[in-house]
Amino acid sequence: MAISPNNLEPQNARETKAPAAAKLKSLPVRRNQVDSAGKIETGADLTEHLNLEIKNKYEKDRKLGEGTYATVFLGHLKKDPKSEVAIKKIKVMQEYKDGISVSAIREIKFLQELSHPNIIAMHDVYSSKNQNLCLVLEFLPLGDLEMLIRDSEGIRYGTADIKAWMAMLGRGVWWCHENFVLHRDIKPNNLLIAANGEIKLADFGLARSFADPYNRMTWNVITRWYRPPELLYRARHYGGAVDVWSVGCVFAELILRVPYLAGTSDVDQLDKICQAIGSPTEQNWPGVSELQDYVKSESIRPLQKKESFLGLFGTVGEGGVDLLMSTLILDPRRRVTAKQFLQHRWWTSEPRPTKTENLPRKGGVSAREKVGEDLKRRGGELDNDKGADKVARKLDFGNRSKQAV
Amino acid sequence: MPSARRPNGIDESVICPVCKSSTYLNPNMIFKVNPECYHKMCDSCVERIFTSGPAPCPVAGCGKTLRKNRFKIPRFEDLAVERECDIRARVAQILNHSEADFDSLRTYNDYEEWKEELIMDLVSGNNVQEWERKLKEHAKENQESIKANARHEEDLREQVKEDERVRIERSELSRAEAQREFQEELAEREAGRKEVINKILNTNSDVLRVAKEAESVLQKRAAARNQPSTANGTMGVTSGSGDANITGKTTGSVGAAKSTGFSISGLKKIQPQTKEVEKVYDAFDGLSLQFKYYSLAEKYFHPRSNAVDKEKGHASGGYLGWDYQRRAQMDAHAGLGIFVEEEKA
Ligand SMILES: Nc1ncnc2c1ncn2[C@@H]1O[C@H](COP(=O)(O)OP(=O)(O)O)[C@@H](O)[C@H]1O
Ligand SMILES: [Mg+2]
Ligand SMILES: [Zn+2]
Ligand SMILES: [Zn+2]
Numbered sequence: 067m068a069i070s071p072n073n074l075e076p077q078n079a080r081e082t083k084a085p086a087a088a089k090l091k092s093l094p095v096r097r098n099q100v101d102s103a104g105k106i107e108t109g110a111d112l113t114e115h116l117n118l119e120i121k122n123k124y125e126k127d128r129k130l131g132e133g134t135y136a137t138v139f140l141g142h143l144k145k146d147p148k149s150e151v152a153i154k155k156i157k158v159m160q161e162y163k164d165g166i167s168v169s170a171i172r173e174i175k176f177l178q179e180l181s182h183p184n185i186i187a188m189h190d191v192y193s194s195k196n197q198n199l200c201l202v203l204e205f206l207p208l209g210d211l212e213m214l215i216r217d218s219e220g221i222r223y224g225t226a227d228i229k230a231w232m233a234m235l236g237r238g239v240w241w242c243h244e245n246f247v248l249h250r251d252i253k254p255n256n257l258l259i260a261a262n263g264e265i266k267l268a269d270f271g272l273a274r275s276f277a278d279p280y281n282r283m284t285w286n287v288i289t290r291w292y293r294p295p296e297l298l299y300r301a302r303h304y305g306g307a308v309d310v311w312s313v314g315c316v317f318a319e320l321i322l323r324v325p326y327l328a329g330t331s332d333v334d335q336l337d338k339i340c341q342a343i344g345s346p347t348e349q350n351w352p353g354v355s356e357l358q359d360y361v362k363s364e365s366i367r368p369l370q371k372k373e374s375f376l377g378l379f380g381t382v383g384e385g386g387v388d389l390l391m392s393t394l395i396l397d398p399r400r401r402v403t404a405k406q407f408l409q410h411r412w413w414t415s416e417p418r419p420t421k422t423e424n425l426p427r428k429g430g431v432s433a434r435e436k437v438g439e440d441l442k443r444r445g446g447e448l449d450n451d452k453g454a455d456k457v458a459r460k461l462d463f464g465n466r467s468k469q470a471v
Numbered sequence: 472m473p474s475a476r477r478p479n480g481i482d483e484s485v486i487c488p489v490c491k492s493s494t495y496l497n498p499n500m501i502f503k504v505n506p507e508c509y510h511k512m513c514d515s516c517v518e519r520i521f522t523s524g525p526a527p528c529p530v531a532g533c534g535k536t537l538r539k540n541r542f543k544i545p546r547f548e549d550l551a552v553e554r555e556c557d558i559r560a561r562v563a564q565i566l567n568h569s570e571a572d573f574d575s576l577r578t579y580n581d582y583e584e585w586k587e588e589l590i591m592d593l594v595s596g597n598n599v600q601e602w603e604r605k606l607k608e609h610a611k612e613n614q615e616s617i618k619a620n621a622r623h624e625e626d627l628r629e630q631v632k633e634d635e636r637v638r639i640e641r642s643e644l645s646r647a648e649a650q651r652e653f654q655e656e657l658a659e660r661e662a663g664r665k666e667v668i669n670k671i672l673n674t675n676s677d678v679l680r681v682a683k684e685a686e687s688v689l690q691k692r693a694a695a696r697n698q699p700s701t702a703n704g705t706m707g708v709t710s711g712s713g714d715a716n717i718t719g720k721t722t723g724s725v726g727a728a729k730s731t732g733f734s735i736s737g738l739k740k741i742q743p744q745t746k747e748v749e750k751v752y753d754a755f756d757g758l759s760l761q762f763k764y765y766s767l768a769e770k771y772f773h774p775r776s777n778a779v780d781k782e783k784g785h786a787s788g789g790y791l792g793w794d795y796q797r798r799a800q801m802d803a804h805a806g807l808g809i810f811v812e813e814e815k816a
Contacts, residue, residue, distance in 0.1 A: 182758075183756070233754045233756070236754065237754070237755065237756055237758070240755075241758075246797075246798045246801070275798075276794050276795065276798055277790070278795065279779040279782075279785075279790075279792065279795055280779065280782075294789075296787075296788045296789050299788075301784065301787070301788025301789070301790075302784060302788065303782075303784060303785040303788045303789075303790035304788040304789040304790050305789045305790050305791050305794050306789075306794070307789035308789065351787070352787065353783070353784075353786060353787030354787055356783045356784045356787050357784060357787060357788060358784070397787075398787075398788065398789025399786060399787075399789060399791070401789070408754040408755050409754070410754070413752055413753075413754035414751050414752055414754075418752055419752055
C-alpha cells in the first residue's frame with residue numbers, strides 16, 4: 067500500500083504515514099504465522115478467517131434492486147442494527163467459473179482506489195458461500211437521479227438545483243479522471259442519492275483506467291443514449307471526453323426531464339446527434355474520417371447555433387447553455403475536460419447552487435419503500451443495452467492487456 | 472542333487488562344487504544349471520569348461536554331455552521345482568492342444584490325463600525313454616497342428632502383452648490428465664485465493680483500525696519531535712501552490728477517505744480548505760490537488776506519447792498523449808512517500 071505523493075501535509079509526512087502503511091502489510095503476515103493454539107495457519111485458513119470475519123459483520127435484509135450483473139440488498143452491521151449498508155452481490159456468470167466476474171473486479175479495483183464525497187464508498191468486500199462476491203457499499207436511500215427526473219408530477223426543481231446536482235456529478239467525474247479512471251457508464255440511473263441529498267457516482271462495472279498509448283479499448287461501453295459520437299464511430303483510443311459527453315447528456319436530461327438523445331439503435335443514435343448538434347465532418351472534427359465506422363452522410367447538418375440551444379435549454383441561463391454546449395462538442399479534443407467543466411463561469415453566476423440539504427428529494431420512509439420497486443422496473447428496461455454491457459464485461463480490464471477494453 | 476541354499480550369513484557361504492570357490496570371497500558369484508542334469512556350478516566354470524564346445528558334466532559321477540548355450544540361471548531355489556517346470560514347459564510345447572482340437576470332451580480329457588501321466592513320469596524318471604519316444608512320434612505326426620497352435624498361442628501372448636501395454640499407457644495418460652487437471656485446479660484456486668486475500672486485506676477494517684491507531688501514535692510522536700520534513704532529504708520539495716487555505720489544518724485522513732477507510736498507491740487525496748460563509752461558489756467544493764513531491768511540467772519529452780497524438784485514430788477519438796504523461800508522472804512519484812524496507816516487512 068503506497069501513499070500518494072499528493073495527499074500529505076508537509077510536516078512529518080514520511081515519518082507518520084509510511085510506517086502506518088507498512089504496519090498494514092505486516093499485520094496479516096504476523097497473524098499468518100501462529101494462531102493461539104500455536105499451530106501454523108495456512109494462507110487459505112487466514113483468508114477464510116478474514117473473509118468470515120467481514121461477512122459476519124453484516125446482516126442482509128431485504129432486496130433493494132437488481133441491475134445487469136448484480137443484486138443489491140439492504141443490510142446492516144450486526145453490532146449496530148440501526149446502521150445501513152448496501153450489499154451488492156455480484157451474479158455469477160457462466161463464463162466465470164471462479165465466480166469473480168471482470169466487472170466485479172473492475173468495480174472493486176476502482177472503488178477501492180477512488181475516495182470522494184461524490185463517488186460511492188465501498189466499506190468491505192467478502193465472498194459468500196457460493197463464491198459470490200459481495201461489495202459492501204454505503205447505502206444511498208434516496209434512489210437515483212433518474213427517479214427524480216421522471217417524477218415530474220411529484221418533484222419540482224429549478225436551475226439552482228440542477229446546478230448543485232451537476233456540480234456534484236462534475237466533481238465525481240473530475241475525481242475519476244484526475245485518478246485516471248474512466249467510468250464509462252454515466253447515466254441518471256447510475257447516479258445515486260445519499261440521505262443528505264448528495265449525488266454519488268455509482269456502478270463502476272464498466273470502469274477502466276486510461277489506456278497506455280496504442281492500447282486498444284472497446285468502443286462498446288456507455289448506455290447508448292449517453293454514448294458520445296467517437297464511440298458510435300467505434301474509436302479504439304479515447305479518453306475522459308467520453309464521460310464528459312455523458313455528463314452533458316445528463317445535464318440536458320435534467321433540464322428537459324426526458325432523455326435528450328434517445329436513439330433506438332446505434333445508427334439512429336448518430337442520427338439524433340446529427341440532428342441535435344450537427345454532422346461530424348473533417349472541418350468540425352479533424353481526423354474523424356479515420357475512425358472505423360465513420361460514414362460521411364449525404365446530407366450534412368450544419369452545427370447548431372447557440373440560439374437553437376437557448377431555445378431548448380434557456381431556463382438554465384446563457385452560461386448554463388454555454389457549459390452544456392461545451393460538453394456536447396463533437397470533437398472529443400475540443401470538448402471540455404472535467405476540470406474545465408468545473409472552472410466554468412456558470413457556477414459562480416446567479417443563481418447560486420442549492421445547498422445540498424435543501425435539494426428536492428423523495429420524502430423519507432415512503433420514498434425508500436418505493437426504491438426497490440423502481441429499481442426492479444428499471445432493471446428490466448435496460449434490456450436493450452444488456453448485450454453491449456455483457457460483451458464489454460467479458461473483456462479484460464488490465465492496463466497492459468492486449469485485449470481491447 | 473545339491474541343494475541350493477541361500478547364503479544367509481557370512482559363515483554360511485556357498486561353494487561351487489566344481490572349483491570350490493566360495494561366495495564368501497566372491498559375493499558376486501553366479502550359479503547356473505543345465506537342464507540335462509541340473510548340476511549347479513559357477514558361471515566361470517561354465518565359461519572355462521564349455522566355451523570350446525560340448526563337454527561332460529564335471530560333477531563326480533554325472534558325465535552328461537552339456538552345451539554352454541543351454542546353461543541358465545535357475546528361477547527356483549529348489550532345483551527339483553526348476554526341473555519340473557522345465558519339463559512341463561517342454562512337454563507343453565509339443566502337447567499344445569486345446570479342447571477345440573478334439574472331437575469330444577472325452578477324448579480331450581483322455582489327452583489331458585495322458586499328458587499329466589507323462590509329465591509325472593518324466594519328472595520322477597519313470598519310463599523316460601519310452602515317453603520321450605512317444606513325444607517325438609507325436610510331434611512328428613501332429614507337426615502342422617502343433618505349429619498352428621504355437622502360432623495361435625504366440626498371438627494370444629502378443630495380444631495380452633499389447634492389451635497390457637495399452638492399459639498401462641491409458642492409465643498413465645489418464646493419470647497424467649488427472650494430474651494436470653488437478654494442478655490446474657490448484658493453480659486456479661490459488662490465484663483466486665490470492666485475489667480474495669488482496670481484496671480482503673485491502674479492505675479489512677480491523678486491519679485498518681490497527682494501522683490507523685499505529686498511525687496516530689506515530690503522528691503524535693512526530694509532532695512531539697516537531698521535525699520539519701526537510702529531514703527527509705532530497706525529496707521534500709514542495710511544488711508551486713502555496714495554498715493559504717490549508718494552513719493551520721491538522722493532518723490526518725479527511726473527507727471521503729474517512730468513510731471508505733482505505734487508500735491505494737499513487738492516488739490523489741483530498742485537501743480540505745476551510746470554507747467561509749457564502750464565499751464565491753467553488754465548483755470543486757474546496758477540493759484541490761496538492762502535488763507534494765513533484766510538479767507537472769507543461770510538456771514532457773516522451774516520444775511514444777508525443778507521437779501518439781499524431782497517430783491515426785488516436786487524437787481523433789479523444790485519446791491524449793498528455794493524459795498518459797500525467798499518469799506516468801503520478802505513477803513514477805507514487806512511491807515517494809514510502810519506505811521500501813518497511814513496505815516489504
Ligand atoms: N448503495 C446503494 N444504495 C441503494 N441502492 C443501490 C445501491 N447500489 C445500487 N443500488 C441499486 O441497485 C441497482 C443495481 O445496482 P448497480 O450498481 O447499478 O448494478 P448494475 O451494475 O448491475 O447495474 C441500481 O439500480 C441501484 O439503484
Ligand atoms: Mg446500473
Ligand atoms: Zn566353479
Ligand atoms: Zn551333471
